[in-house]
Amino acid sequence: MTKYQLFPAICLLTASGIAHSSLIVNGGFESPSIDSGWTYGSDTLDGWQGDNIEVWASGFNGVVSYEGNQHGELNAHPNDGTAWSIYQSFDTTLNELYDISFAYSARSNDEEAFQFSLADGTHTIFDETIDDHVPGTWEYFSDSFLGTGNEMTLTFTSVTPLSGTVGNFLDAIKVVSVPEPGMISLLGAGLLGLGFARRRARK
16 A cells, blocks of 8 residues: 555544444344353443343344344333343543444334433433334334533333233444544544645556
């Protein structure tokens, strides 16, 4: 690689790496790795804390993961009305823009529901009940928010309607910092530089 190719390549790799690094640890529930069936993570799992955390292998009971080889189940007890939560905290930068996204699916019936919240103790960014999903189909949530400069906690809580619930599936949970305009310009310069270098190489 020539010096004309090296700089734009570094720019491209740096910008793309910053743009795609999720603040959520184990957002796809790929750890611990299992070959088949499911595993019960009790109250802690890599990156996550909460109650009765489960990890399912893709294909177990006919449920194929949204992405990767595994997904998580937001557990619940339909008989005693117990609401269980899983949560994870991460730091944010004041007024920095972040994208948040996750995939979700119902486990047993069309009336499954769960609560999704994002807050830092003073500011509540999201506080929603999600009930638009059905078994066998993955839905996708995506939105943006501004960082508060404080540690934020992302929480998913099972909801137990009158019909009962046995859980909701979650996968591909991500919180990603959106590059500032200057970083986007750097990425563009990298792409243009690569194109220029390729044109020079062809001559």
